[in-house]
Amino acid sequence: MDENNTRKIKVEKHVWPDELEELRKKRRKQILTVALCIVFFLGGYLFNHVTSATPMINNNNGSLESESRKFNEIYEIMQNEWYFGKDEKDISEYLLDQSIFGLANYNEADPHTQYLNAEEAESLMTSLSGSLTGIGIQYYRQNDTILVDKVYKDSPAEKGGLIQGDIITKIDGVDITDVDIDKIKEMIMGEEGTKVRVEIKRGSEVKTVELTRATISITAYGYVRDGVGIIELSSFSDNTADEVAAYAKSFKEQNVKSIVLDLRNNGGGYVQTALDIAGIFMGSGKTVIYQEDKNGNLTSYESSNVEDEYTFDHYAILMNANTASASELLAAAFQEHLDATLVGTKSYGKGTVQQSIDFNDGSIFKFTVAEWLTPSKEKINKVGLKPDEEVNLPTALTFAPSADTTAYKVDSVGAGIQDAQIYLDFLGYDVDRQDGYYSQKTADVLKQFEKDNQLEISETINDDILTALNSACARKWHDEKATLDVQLLKAIEVVK
Template identity: 30%
Template sequence: MKLQRKTGAIWAIVILLFCSAAFWGFSRDERNFEISKNLNIYYTLFRELNLFYVDEIDPGDLVKKSMDAMLSSLDPYTTYIPEAEIEDFKLMTTGQYAGIGALISKHDKDVIIAEPYEGFPAFKAGLKAGDVLLEINGTKVTNKTTEDVSNLLKGQANVPLNIKIKRPGYNKPLDKKLIRENIQLKSVPYYGMLTDSIGYIHLNQFTDKAAGEIKAALIDLKSQHAKSLVLDLRGNPGGLLDQAIDVVNIFVNKGEEIVSTKGKVSKWDKDYKASKTPLDPDIPIAVLVNRGSASASEIVSGALQDLDRGVIVGNRTFGKGLVQTTRNLTYNAKLKVTTAKYYIPSGRCIQALDYSNRNADGSVGKIPDSLITEYFTKDGRPVYDGGGILPDVKVKTEMYSSLAINLIRNFMIFDFATLYANSHESIPAIKDFKLSDKDFEDFTKFIKEKKFDYKSESTELLDALKKSAKEEKYYEISSTEFDALAAKLSPNLDRDLTRFKDEISDLTAHEIVKRYYYQKGGVEYSLHEDKTLNKAIEVLENKTEYTGLLNGSIGLHARKLK
């Protein structure tokens, strides 16, 4: 009976897949036969595997792995979502779930509170970043995965939770009681005035509340006499298409085309236009983007650029121009499947990688320069496809040192901020706080006591080069040069702490600020000495430069003479 249930479940999946494939219009007899044949092979293969494989297998897990592997051969965005992961999927699209309102993370063998969100149960109960979770309702969680712990913390709203924690710097565990609530994460964690006339809005995701939150923020900023706006989309991975359209519609006139989609099912192709009266079609806008700006962020920045409605500042965006549609499957599962590509008003597609034409090794290459096509904005500025949105004003990306990256990766800065916050009741206002020389000395002492050690990418590359030189028998004639270069590139903690003191101090101060002022404070602190933001302010304050960038007389997208 057990075997019959297993094979029956697999056969049901096979039939479902076959019916789905037939539904999508494989009309030719040869194609239908090929599908039927291969699904039958899959079923018989699994049946034999289940009967004769030497060890017991988990049929559900094995089938999911096979489906994941199949879908990953298409593109990274076409995914199978089992019923157990539906809540996580809803969180990505709505920003809403029932839980304690905190980000958790794995730290060695422990799961810790990485960031409590202000105003939610974890915050109300006094949980702090760095707290180690020991038990949840009597269940020990040491050595469990973050997924396991997350499942214990999430669930039905209004249910009490008893959580036992270990707080660094405290001798005894602490018991915390809280009640699970419906959590709605903000799409706009921070907005405010940068100068007397320039407002700022930080949008971190396109959930179903994104446009409404931006509209409310803009209304408030205008009441504070904002005459121009910085919209920060850096690190924003995207989200819902309708929210991207509504965000653009806040700034462009009704009837303007914002984006179109084209795919395999032509009847699904659609042109999306601004359908509402804009809140402010004239306010000067600078949109901040970087490599982490993707999908809906690229629709917003690309549409505003193509319509000559705003100046784009920063670095080229990610280049994710594929449309996903969610299809319902049996047993409450879903398939998120790529069905089309995005095209912004100039007609260009923002997709960077062509997953349908892979290299011989299976990798995916970017569109070559020879195939990049020129398009034109509404007022005639040249813009180009080839992946992502190229800003009107490019700002050089600041790279962190290898020391800083390793300090972050090894939780050194995080752990020091935890101890600092647990021993300091308060800190000055965000604009006045900075790490003192004494604090930096304490940080240096802290990481040395932790026996922190690190490698740099340069030394790893040098080791690889040295190995190749030895294999090719060139090392003996160049060993002196190798040794001299190794001496210069090898990490030296005292030297590097002195050399990168300002960078390390700033990162540490930022982490400490988040302990007292939470997500909103973290965003606000990150804006100081922000070169990209400062350039945007400079452009908005210089009407000649702003107008010149939009009319094509200056900048990366200057209009070509015809």
């Protein structure tokens, strides 16, 4: 069939849309709108001809016929009697799509075998390009608020003065408080050269900036600090290796002797890009990755023969719990071939290989076919890499905030209270505890924060104050990263 075109896709932790939302939820306080599929447990069976009376599941002894009949009966009920079916444009398509989702997704043994609908697949392919047209920000929803998480270097947003921690309140004059996150994306993105007005709130300050959309690289950024070349890599996309080579050349011209590759929060990418990056620094012919199939057969992948190679005296790799897949494998290769020092916290541990099948409707089914091993043939899946130098960032930057939306008064206990205490401690306020008990001391400190930020004085810990605290922490990280990023400081120390 022409719709079953099998191809290999990028080697990564596979932060697909659902995983990305889960990752963000672990790192920040946010409320997600999730479409739950509660009736498709039996969707794990093959679903050909679901509307026919013929059992969808057959085997030689007919032991699954009852399950098949059950599935068909549920399908017909959902199609004809389910109340919320009236909200679907094509109920048959919706039910089939959810059935496939139930078959492929949320496999406890293998979370990386998944079905992506057309919209999710399009989002994936956009991420593979390593560039986008827009204003150059990452953002996320915290309850009803859109917070700026990252501003890309040399982007329209950076040139317009946006920083991490800014709260976006309006786009082209439209209040986005209750606007769907996908609609917000449409409002921000657009054709290169077109303009968009963004209203932001920073503390008590509110201002509107007009930005001109542009095509922005979103995978690599390099700079020199204390005589050390730093290259931040957010993923391994089409153009990442070329960008890395350009930075390496620039570092050589500046007589830089040591390199730090920052792979924190790098979920992976194309394996060929990882091999190309390896070739830039270690030359061609070095084993970077082994692939082991289900029969135990090994295939080696070597560093590429690139046009320009650049060698340096010392290397360090920055990593954390979100460093995954291809980035983990590249880190291991640097450690083994270039004696690189791994700095930070243990990596994610994603070491499986996926292939995908593309369908005519734009959807994709990806499934695991093999496992990746390091150059020394060590497995990383569900294990990860341990750092040579373990360095932790402040708790407020790495903990998993609750999704607690309760409003709390003094002398109460709750997860949201603990979140507030952690934030306040990071911001330098003298909190007496971080255990979730709302003491009078915590209330006094909170009042001081509200006063310092020209906010309404209240003893209530709720969504609004948690958003303000989170935003303030993000701005502090942005403003004081030079001293707060103890992981980077350690990496620079070990290579000098």
